[in-house]
Amino acid sequence: MATPVTYYCPHCETVVELQREGYLADKSVTPFPLNGWTYVSADGDYESDDADGVRFVCGTDGSVRDPDDEGCGEPFYLSFVRSGTTDAGTAVDPTAETE
Numbered sequence: 001m002a003t004p005v006t007y008y009c010p011h012c013e014t015v016v017e018l019q020r021e022g023y024l025a026d027k028s029v030t031p032f033p034l035n036g037w038t039y040v041s042a043d044g045d046y047e048s049d050d051a052d053g054v055r056f057v058c059g060t061d062g063s064v065r066d067p068d069d070e071g072c073g074e075p076f077y078l079s080f081v082r083s084g085t086t087d088a089g090t091a092v093d094p095t096a097e098t099e
């Protein structure tokens with residue numbers, strides 16, 4: 001069963017929403033892609049084993065939760081935690097606790 005999960009844009013804090021299946025591992029949201037990771041667009045097959053994360057484009061890819069939010073148009077990156085990763089896999093979202 002899909003569960004809606006929300007993330008904040010690291011540029012403008014617009015809330016985006018993604019439907020995720022199953023167990024939700026810790027993740028990081030960064031304004032830049034992690035080196036060597038494969039990102040899939042928010043309307044793509046991000047549940048695929050080939051996807052290491054999701055590339056959002058704030059406000060333009062249909063992922064914004066509130067349709068009245070226009071977003072900032074900047075890309076940002078959700079990285080799934082992968083086993084065997086070190087620094088990148090444990091990166092922490094610096095905006096997660098600003099509220």
Ligand SMILES: [Zn+2]
Binds near residue numbers: 013014059071072073
């Ligand atoms: Zn934004």
